[in-house]
Amino acid sequence: MSAAGAGRKAPRLRSLMPWLVLAFLVWLVGYPLLVVAAEAFGIGSPGGGGPTTEAFRSFFTRADEWNAMWRTLWISVLSTLAAAAIGVPLGFLFERNEIPGRRLLGALVALPVALPPLVGVIAFLFLYGESGLAARGLQTLGLDVSWRLTGAWAILLVHAYSMYVYFYLFTRAGLSGQDGAAIEAAQSLGASRSQILFRVTLPRLRPALAGATLLTFMTSLGSFSAPYIFGGGFRVMTTQIVASKLNGELRMAYVETTMLALLAFASLLLLRKIDPGLDLASGARGTPPARRRLHTRGARVGAASGGWILAGVLLLPHATLILMSLVPPNTWTVEAFPPVLGLVNYGDLLSSTERLRPALNSIWMAAAATLAAVVVGVMAARLSLRRGGLPGRALEAMMTLPWAIPGTVFALALAAAMSVNAPWVGRFVLVGTLWILPLAYLVRSLPLTGRSIFAGLRQLDPRLEEAAASLGAGALRTVLQIVLPLLRPAVIAGAGLAFITMLGDFVTSIVLYTYDTRPISIEIQSSLRIQETGIAAAYGVLLMVLSAAAFIAWDDRAGGRL
Amino acid sequence: MTASGVSVRFDDVFKAFDDTVVLAGVSLTVEPGEIFALLGPSGSGKTTMLRLLAGFEQLDRGRLLIADEAIEHLPPARRGVGMLFQSYALFPHLSVAENVAFGLKVRGGAQGGTEARVAEMLDLVRLSGFEQRRIAELSGGQQQRVALARALAPRPRVLLLDEPLSNLDPALREETRADLRRTVKQTGITTVLVTHEQEEAFELGERIGLLNEGGLEQVGEPAELYRDPASRFVATFVGRCSVLAGVVKERHGGGELTVRIESQPEAPAWRCRSNGELAVDDRVDVCVRPESVKLDSGDGPGLPGEIEAERFTGSNSFYAVRLAAGPTVEVAMPGTAAGLSGACVVRQLAGELPSAFAAAESGP
Numbered sequence: 001m002s003a004a005g006a007g008r009k010a011p012r013l014r015s016l017m018p019w020l021v022l023a024f025l026v027w028l029v030g031y032p033l034l035v036v037a038a039e040a041f042g043i044g045s046p047g048g049g050g051p052t053t054e055a056f057r058s059f060f061t062r063a064d065e066w067n068a069m070w071r072t073l074w075i076s077v078l079s080t081l082a083a084a085a086i087g088v089p090l091g092f093l094f095e096r097n098e099i100p101g102r103r104l105l106g107a108l109v110a111l112p113v114a115l116p117p118l119v120g121v122i123a124f125l126f127l128y129g130e131s132g133l134a135a136r137g138l139q140t141l142g143l144d145v146s147w148r149l150t151g152a153w154a155i156l157l158v159h160a161y162s163m164y165v166y167f168y169l170f171t172r173a174g175l176s177g178q179d180g181a182a183i184e185a186a187q188s189l190g191a192s193r194s195q196i197l198f199r200v201t202l203p204r205l206r207p208a209l210a211g212a213t214l215l216t217f218m219t220s221l222g223s224f225s226a227p228y229i230f231g232g233g234f235r236v237m238t239t240q241i242v243a244s245k246l247n248g249e250l251r252m253a254y255v256e257t258t259m260l261a262l263l264a265f266a267s268l269l270l271l272r273k274i275d276p277g278l279d280l281a282s283g284a285r286g287t288p289p290a291r292r293r294l295h296t297r298g299a300r301v302g303a304a305s306g307g308w309i310l311a312g313v314l315l316l317p318h319a320t321l322i323l324m325s326l327v328p329p330n331t332w333t334v335e336a337f338p339p340v341l342g343l344v345n346y347g348d349l350l351s352s353t354e355r356l357r358p359a360l361n362s363i364w365m366a367a368a369a370t371l372a373a374v375v376v377g378v379m380a381a382r383l384s385l386r387r388g389g390l391p392g393r394a395l396e397a398m399m400t401l402p403w404a405i406p407g408t409v410f411a412l413a414l415a416a417a418m419s420v421n422a423p424w425v426g427r428f429v430l431v432g433t434l435w436i437l438p439l440a441y442l443v444r445s446l447p448l449t450g451r452s453i454f455a456g457l458r459q460l461d462p463r464l465e466e467a468a469a470s471l472g473a474g475a476l477r478t479v480l481q482i483v484l485p486l487l488r489p490a491v492i493a494g495a496g497l498a499f500i501t502m503l504g505d506f507v508t509s510i511v512l513y514t515y516d517t518r519p520i521s522i523e524i525q526s527s528l529r530i531q532e533t534g535i536a537a538a539y540g541v542l543l544m545v546l547s548a549a550a551f552i553a554w555d556d557r558a559g560g561r562l
Numbered sequence: 563m564t565a566s567g568v569s570v571r572f573d574d575v576f577k578a579f580d581d582t583v584v585l586a587g588v589s590l591t592v593e594p595g596e597i598f599a600l601l602g603p604s605g606s607g608k609t610t611m612l613r614l615l616a617g618f619e620q621l622d623r624g625r626l627l628i629a630d631e632a633i634e635h636l637p638p639a640r641r642g643v644g645m646l647f648q649s650y651a652l653f654p655h656l657s658v659a660e661n662v663a664f665g666l667k668v669r670g671g672a673q674g675g676t677e678a679r680v681a682e683m684l685d686l687v688r689l690s691g692f693e694q695r696r697i698a699e700l701s702g703g704q705q706q707r708v709a710l711a712r713a714l715a716p717r718p719r720v721l722l723l724d725e726p727l728s729n730l731d732p733a734l735r736e737e738t739r740a741d742l743r744r745t746v747k748q749t750g751i752t753t754v755l756v757t758h759e760q761e762e763a764f765e766l767g768e769r770i771g772l773l774n775e776g777g778l779e780q781v782g783e784p785a786e787l788y789r790d791p792a793s794r795f796v797a798t799f800v801g802r803c804s805v806l807a808g809v810v811k812e813r814h815g816g817g818e819l820t821v822r823i824e825s826q827p828e829a830p831a832w833r834c835r836s837n838g839e840l841a842v843d844d845r846v847d848v849c850v851r852p853e854s855v856k857l858d859s860g861d862g863p864g865l866p867g868e869i870e871a872e873r874f875t876g877s878n879s880f881y882a883v884r885l886a887a888g889p890t891v892e893v894a895m896p897g898t899a900a901g902l903s904g905a906c907v908v909r910q911l912a913g914e915l916p917s918a919f920a921a922a923e924s925g926p
Contacts, residue, residue: 461649461651463647463648463649463651464651464653466616466618466638466645466647466651467645467647467651467652467653467712468653468664468668469617469618469637469638469639470616470617470638470639470641470643470644470645470713471639471644471664471665471668471712471713471716472639472640472665472668472669472716473639473664473665473668474639477668481664482653485655486653486654486655
């Protein structure tokens, strides 16, 4: 082949690559959503007859469906407000004040972000549940109190507890990026402390708070663990979908899935419309103002004590989880505190292959999905940013889409799309096989790795790749020797977050797992159902330890970017 | 060390981004071993020419030739072109030696040969002993030299320099400029340099191509561009000049003209030179270099005016003189021409002929 011929062939392949990757992402991310919407109208379902709007009519006339939609909305709004009420003041406390042990306490307060939602939920159950440690403690003190941790308020409590971290982290990040000179300028112009707070600090914190609001609201909208464990008869859309599926009302489950997806899209668009600041960076950088020093010994001791008590309260559920994992089966009946503690549950868990299998399943499936998400993320980000235009924007949109869509929706969509053998329309029978869960995890990992890799690549000087090319390096060598080493922190940060999230996934697993691929979260749920609370707690602790270990290792390697 | 240079040719090159034409049929030949500077304002198309040559952009029409061989279809890696980027684009995760060796290893060079070449290149840019340093540990000037060594290491046929000194502070820039010229001339490689700074183009470039709005206004040696500009744009972009409106009164041989300055009908006419076809009574713009005129206090033959401002730069004082009928002329006087203020006359220096061009549509 002549040099000219080879030279012309390469650009043709290069120009096709974005479309090939885009086609794969559309098949993986967009297509299942279209299939589920189509099947909700009776289009494409095997033996489903012709197109019909009957299921939608039914959805709009049934009160329980409307209730679930309405509850999903107001629970999300209240969860966001509650999380903001806890997270924002905590952010100010730790970012603007020099209190003893600030670094350690600040990190402890952020810990729930690294823990899977299901772990937080069962930890709450063991601490504040009807027969939890708190209830037993109060009864031992002679207080005749009894409560049921169930319904809307239980869900709100768990949401507030697990989601305040978003506001806390965003507030701290926003404050640390503010220029202290602006505050000094306001002071020199005679502004009081409250005027500075409301007219200088908070307005400039708006992008950070808007980001936290969006994240919290969307997380709450798709929340499944808390409504599933604590909801009881109080159904939100995610639990309604799973209930419909379990009841065999597949068509209705597809309608609910479509409606929840539309609700999520509408919420996202509305939130962005209400606050354009969501798209803004956090503003000018500068040296943040010096932290306020506490001058008296009393103030310092008080602040430190308050901080530790707060950290204790926030970490108490997880401490309870550890305690519960040490309670041998059938040894704790009416006592306030477990009379016997030991490692029986861990011995049971580690000595049995069947018991260990869910942990190994979770690890390999999370690892495989993460690896695939990194490969797809790097390819999509490079092609998107280099190519730009329509395919570039579409690639980024496809990578981001799963973030806006609740996990339950994707699980149902994949279940609908991949339960039919019709290769000519891109449908294969994957439900019930080894591959469906890793595939679902891959879809949910894409926005986590993608966001980080896109950001990393945007910061990378494009001239570096041109320099490599001018020195004779081909595309593969440029990626392996230049792009990937420089993207390492971004890749590790995204991959770490994806791995931790998938390790504890419950929301997609409950729809798509098989006995052979059951992950830890499903085993926790099964153990709870058969009253093996010690084993469930031990699994929870295992998940917590694995997640924390991954978090610490990756945070270290990612240079503190997690 | 000296390599035999190759020619570089742009043949009717056309390039547009969306609806914006960046290069409108540019033709240019760079001679073997020459250092050629592409000079022009932002958006004139000079960086696009460099990127087309490097293969980072694809041309829409025309041909690109290196050593008479068409290269427009080749990917960057196969053009044999070394490039020094404005940001240097050094690989921050690699050491100095690894950066310089990158292009050699890509070509699968033997270990010993690579090491020797790296040492030779670092010696050339006077950075021997810096092999193991990280990029972040180097000063701006040192980074620039590493980037040059890296670009030269694989023995490219052509060297491209994209605003090579713009990231350096002014003091370092002058020193590095001389260093860069010495190093490039030592290798004998054909070099195309892009810059928007006239001083940089004049000192580094043996010839200069001045670009404006996607076309070449003039190609020539630095002195030619300065003393004999082909257009009003060249005259005003290269060096300082004041533009005075005038009317051609008389034509002489060798392109010389007598021009009466429009606002000064009573003042003596000026002797100018012109490259264009100008007739008697044509309206012209006369481009006056500050050093081609002098200032006398009080009355006398010349253009009467009033000194408005003085700017002292060390070797010269520059005076802004408002002529009686409106336009301002800048006049350079050696040293501190003390005592000059108020009313004065601007006179043409003997032997210094300002350039005259057909008058522009709008004012100066």
